[in-house]
Amino acid sequence: ENAVLRVGHFPNITHAQALVAHNLSRQGKGWFEERLGPGTKIEWFVYNAGPSAMEAIFAQSIDLTYVGPGPALNAYTKSNGAEIRLIAGAANGGAALVVQPDQDLKTPADFRGKKIATPQLGNTQDISCRAWLTAGGLKITQLGGDAQVLPTQNPDQLALFQQKRIDAVWTVEPWVSQLERESGGKILVDEKDVATTVLVSSVKFFAEHRDLAKKFAQAHAELTEWMARNPEEAQKLVRAELLEETRSDMAPDHIAQSWKRIVFTAEVPRASVESFLQNSIKAGFIKRAPDLSSLFEKP
Amino acid sequence: MKRTLLATIFFLVLLVIWSVIVQAKIWSPILLPSPQSVGEYLLGAARDGTLLQATGVTVRRLVVGYLIGIAIGLPLGLLTSAWKFVEDTIGVLALGLQTLPSVCWIPLALLWFGQTESAMLFVVVMGTVWSVVIATDTGVRNIPPIFARAARTMGSSGLHKWTKVILPASLPYLVSGMKQGWAFAWRSLMAAEIYVTILTGFGLGHLLHYGRELHAMDQVIGVMLVIVLIGLLTDKILFAPIERFLHQRWGTGLR
Amino acid sequence: MKRTLLATIFFLVLLVIWSVIVQAKIWSPILLPSPQSVGEYLLGAARDGTLLQATGVTVRRLVVGYLIGIAIGLPLGLLTSAWKFVEDTIGVLALGLQTLPSVCWIPLALLWFGQTESAMLFVVVMGTVWSVVIATDTGVRNIPPIFARAARTMGSSGLHKWTKVILPASLPYLVSGMKQGWAFAWRSLMAAEIYVTILTGFGLGHLLHYGRELHAMDQVIGVMLVIVLIGLLTDKILFAPIERFLHQRWGTGLR
Amino acid sequence: MSLQEELIGPPPAKLIVENVSKWFRTTRQTVHALDNVSLNIGEGEFVCLVGPSGCGKSTLLDIISGLETPDEGVVMADNEPVLNPGRHRLVMFQESALFPWLDVTGNVMFGLKLKPGLTNKERLEIAKFFIQLVGLEKFSAAHVHELSGGMKQRVALARALAPNPRVLLMDEPFAALDALTREQLYSDIQRIWQKRRKTIVFVTHNVREAVCLADCVILFSRNPGRIREQFDIRLPRPRDINSVELAEHSGEITRALKGHSAGEVSDS
Amino acid sequence: MSLQEELIGPPPAKLIVENVSKWFRTTRQTVHALDNVSLNIGEGEFVCLVGPSGCGKSTLLDIISGLETPDEGVVMADNEPVLNPGRHRLVMFQESALFPWLDVTGNVMFGLKLKPGLTNKERLEIAKFFIQLVGLEKFSAAHVHELSGGMKQRVALARALAPNPRVLLMDEPFAALDALTREQLYSDIQRIWQKRRKTIVFVTHNVREAVCLADCVILFSRNPGRIREQFDIRLPRPRDINSVELAEHSGEITRALKGHSAGEVSDS
Ligand SMILES: Nc1ncnc2c1ncn2[C@@H]1O[C@H](COP(=O)(O)OP(=O)(O)OP(=O)(O)O)[C@@H](O)[C@H]1O
Ligand SMILES: Nc1ncnc2c1ncn2[C@@H]1O[C@H](COP(=O)(O)OP(=O)(O)OP(=O)(O)O)[C@@H](O)[C@H]1O
Ligand SMILES: [Mg+2]
Ligand SMILES: [Mg+2]
Secondary structure, eight states: OOOEEEEEEOSSGGGHHHHHHHHHHHTTOOHHHHHSOTTOEEEEEEOSSHHHHHHHHHTTSOSEEEEOHHHHHHHHHHTTTSSEEEEEEEEEEOEEEEEOTTSOOOSGGGGTTOEEEESSTTSHHHHHHHHHHHHTTOOEETTEESSEEEEOOHHHHHHHHHTTSSSEEEEETTHHHHHHHHHOOEEEEEETTSEEEEEEEEHHHHHHOHHHHHHHHHHHHHHHHHHHHOHHHHHHHHHHHHHHHHSOOOOHHHHHHHHHHEEEOOSOOHHHHHHHHHHHHHHTSOSSOOOGGGTBOOO | OHHHHHHHHHHHHHHHHHHHHHHHTOSOTTTSOOHHHHHHHHHHHHHTSHHHHHHHHHHHHHHHHHHHHHHHHHHHHHHHHHOHHHIIIIIHHHHHHTTSOGGGHHHHHHHHHOSSHHHHHHHHHHHHHHHHHHHHHHHHHTSOHHHHHHHHHTTOOHHHHIIIIIHHHTHHHHHHHHHHHHHHHHHHHHHHHHHOOOTTOOOHHHHHHHHHHTTOHHHHHHHHHHHHHHHHHHIIIIIHHHHHHHHHHHTOSOO | OHHHHHHHHHHHHHHHHHHHHHHHTSSOTTTSOOHHHHHHHHHHHHHTSHHHHHHHHHHHHHHHHHHHHHHHHHHHHHHHHHOHHHIIIIIHHHHHHTTSOGGGHHHHHHHHHOSSHHHHHHHHHHHHHHHHHHHHHHHHHTSOHHHHHHHHHTTOOHHHHIIIIIHHHTHHHHHHHHHHHHHHHHHHHHHHHHHSOOTTOOOHHHHHHHHHHTTOHHHHHHHHHHHHHHHHHHIIIIIHHHHHHHHHHHTOSOO | OOHHHHTTOSOOOOEEEEEEEEEEEOSSOEEEEEEEEEEEEOTTOEEEEEOOTTSSHHHHHHHHHTSSOOSEEEEEETTEEOOSOOTTEEEEOSSOOOOTTSOHHHHHHHHHHTSTTOOHHHHHHHHHHHHHHTTOGGGTTOOGGGSOHHHHHHHHHHHHHTTOOSEEEEESTTTTSOHHHHHHHHHHHHHHHHHSOOEEEEEOSOHHHHHHHOSEEEEEETTTTEEEEEEEOOOOSSOOTTOHHHHHHHHHHHHHHHHHHHHHHHHO | OOHHHHHHOSOOOOEEEEEEEEEEEOSSOEEEEEEEEEEEEOTTOEEEEEOOTTSSHHHHHHHHHTSSOOSEEEEEETTEEOOSOOTTEEEEOSSOOOOTTSBHHHHHHHHHHTSTTOOHHHHHHHHHHHHHHTTOGGGTTOBGGGSOHHHHHHHHHHHHHTTOOSEEEEESTTTTSOHHHHHHHHHHHHHHHHHSOOEEEEEOSOHHHHHHHOSEEEEEETTTTEEEEEEEOOOOSSOOTTOHHHHHHHHHHHHHHHHHHHHHHHHO
């Protein structure tokens, strides 16, 4: 059987499994190819944001993709569960609240009147940030409130942070490390067990090739374990792959520093996704709680 | 009358084709929503004020940015066409910079203005001004030289020549350049609204962007329709009368 | 000679200002890299082939998309200027669609073409074609009517009239429209390369995007310089000779 | 077809202008350009229109050519109503109307290329012949804007003559030419026209020129444009513009012109 | 300043053209447009240039006005070299060169607005006067493209006369006008010029017209453009274009013209 699997991922350190496997595929030592049986071909696709990857799933351009839980949940909700399934976890943690070193910011109450940047309105970090501030007694609305939560593109956060135009940033690796390295940002909240990346499958693929999906998820789990055992080698592969895909080099110590804050795991992050959903509803981004029963599927 | 009817039929046919494609379920309804759901979104958003407010915010930014772009670009274009030195410097810059995508200006905008309306305006202006410079320059260069010659022998020179002869003589070109500048301004503003999030106003670009982020294609297509509509209205209200006026004056535009 | 010298001095002064700002350390070197580091990046990327390859990929897409855009837009523009029915339908569509940002076309492109070069071309074509339609239409409408009248009495009509009279008579307008279309094509392609990631080629848009993502500002500015340079070269190689030719023929362009 | 045969060409056409009226309406005013103008021009006849500036001569040519439609009345060419312009009724406009994107040869070739039944070599030969006729062979590759006023008019003349149309409508074709070039052209053109006859309507302000060329001179008056008087010129051809008989005729027409319009120039 | 005073205006200027030569160089050919042309035009003198088409008359006017620079030689106006065009040396071009973005009044006002020392009311009054002079008061608000050929030329004439320049350079200003309008204008304009004298250089193909208006008629020849002969006309003014003396003079000049250029039209 000559199966072709089309798999998507982002050129981002939180998608390390995909980066490693993609690089191995390039070298002809494909991790998934070996484990899915001879003749299997993996076609890798690169996206730079969740919505594009989900659109590709909708358009049936790809079968599987690594993606953030936010876009996955959005896609699931929008399609009333008809398009995607979450078949494995990939990475937890890596997101953090970074504050200006010279400001005495400790508790949510200290953020009254401050500006906090998040990567995207309604994404995982944005929701976490709003939930954290609200839990601390602040009143936060979508466009204002006691503190200003400013959705700001990741690349722009550093500049604004350096110029002290924003007081804090709630973002994800590799930008957290960069804020630490380049402008001495201090980590105030480190979200170790919040899901950052998951592995999703299109419903069509899942229904028609359940065996392949299962093998893929297994291979993914094995790869995750291998990475835990061989972090240095994995980081090298990640760096090589990032260079391939973005033609831009990322410093090895930057990768290592980011790596420390991320927990790679194939465990399905059910609790994290559910709390994300609750927080989204509280923040008003999701109007009606969807039935999550068919989102999580173990192939 | 007959013209309106024919055009209406054409657009109705487009609508029907759209419906049929949606009915046929060739593509996932999430990516291609039905006309009805788009209509419902538009109605809902119009009723709760989102749409009106976003349109207001965007149009205000657009008009301000566009006017600044013209106010800077038009004189610069005149200068590049008048002086070789300006042509070799500003003119060359304009030629190069006009192809730069708006996203290139965003880091600079944030660096200089922070997350403010000014940053957004900066992006729009940078996206518009170079094309206005080039359109003006080209327009001026294509004027039949007899006009300038006649004016000069009547004692017109310097500012008078530029404002009373060169500028009106190149009007047919300028209007066509301004129309394209308007499109550049729109596209730049959409990019700016997507990339520069600020809290002073939630525009159509944001609606479009978040619609896409949240896979609300009815919202995306709804906002696209609004943008198209505004484009058409601007033409009918702003550009078409100017063009009609020019055609009458010049005796052109007949076939 | 003197012109080149003055222009060179101007650009050297710009370079010096840049260096001074970097030296003054107003902004962190991550935000504003020095000319040297940009130069080093460019040298390195040129040496390892990245730059050449990316430029090749982008320029190929650009040229193909632009040519398709013109091949579709020019005839459509002629049609809109010739027939009221087409003007009321396609013309109206063009007016509305030209203001749509490229990002609007991406879901449709994915839907229709999947993740292929075609999807990317589709975005570029959609970003270019409407502005070409409008430029052509405006150009044709601004022709002095005497040309068409003279041609008609000599028996020119239909296709002959359009290709041998209307088209050459509106050339000065068309060239100016084509120049703007070229800028639209560039900007659309950059958006397409950022949003539609495909494996068949890594273009300048990708370089720009990832440079930004990874805060490699030397890369971002380097790529911007390359884009500006290509813009200038295109003008010098493609548009300037055409314009010079037209000016010679028409006797315009003198001051 | 050789150049010689080509010089003979198709037969001329008969033109009937019946009760033609034309108004130009703008938001500011309405100009009554032509009022009930009727003309009967036989096959191969040469008719000159003479009249004060703004009396509707150019407008009448436009209507005969089919470029403008009359508000009232019809124009018939060979008993067919004229609805559209076509290559059998060629107009030489008052402005030179040359195409700036073509050089002199290109302009002269334009109408020829639209004429069927000729090879390209023949066309080029004919074009050369007429460029030579108007004395511009040294400028056959010049751009339009490099020509002097009179040279432009001569190119336009060559362009109009080259395709040998059945009807030729000429609007002040010699206005920008010096007397000498003009006289040379009168005789050259009369010679050609004798060989390949055609129906010609010719506008001029030069009464002598009209008498020298025409079978019939038609006098227009203005406000609104009307036919005032018609003079048949029955002098033998070829005519010499400096002959005494011709001067007599032209004196008569000039007197009529002055008599009719005496008050007009000052009152208008 | 009233209209009456304005009619007197500034003194005319003296023009000296010294050994002017001009070549037009294109990639295809080089045209020797003017060869060593020298002219001495006194204050208030009226000079007519006559010559075959393409002999460089328009080019000479351009050079005198300052629009073109000669390749050799200089032009002096009041003993100052002419380097740039200016409102004291106004040109009426061979093409009407009207501004399509202005209506008739706007076109006539254009030069007036650049003339200091007048109120806007006076300017309007002057413009009206000249529009009336050329018989276009009914078309004072018309757009340029709505005018007939002769009407355009009359607007251009009004535009050139209105600012009352010290030097007036006119290139075939009456070419598109009928005889009657022309004669009317000859007498009107002679009347005005007698009151407010100016230096005038006038190009025409009509030798009678030249003799009727000029103090001095200058005959050009072509290839390259050279001055062939100069005729002083010492007839009393106002002159009647139909007078016998005038006809004699013009006969003489015409003969000279034909004698010189006899071979030229056919050989060029
Ligand atoms: N397009 C137009 N719009 C409005 N009025 C027009 C138009 N064309 C011509 N007219 C008017 O119609 C009248 C006749 O014009 P026409 O050009 O036929 O005159 P003509 O006899 O050719 O004069 P001339 O000898 O000056 O060329 C004029 O009063 C002119 O103003
Ligand atoms: N811009 C130009 N480029 C090239 N040649 C030119 C240019 N202007 C004029 N010439 C040439 O110079 C010569 C003189 O032209 P000019 O216009 O002065 O003639 P003219 O005496 O005014 O003739 P006409 O009586 O026909 O108006 C002509 O042979 C013409 O072809
Ligand atoms: Mg006329
Ligand atoms: Mg001339």
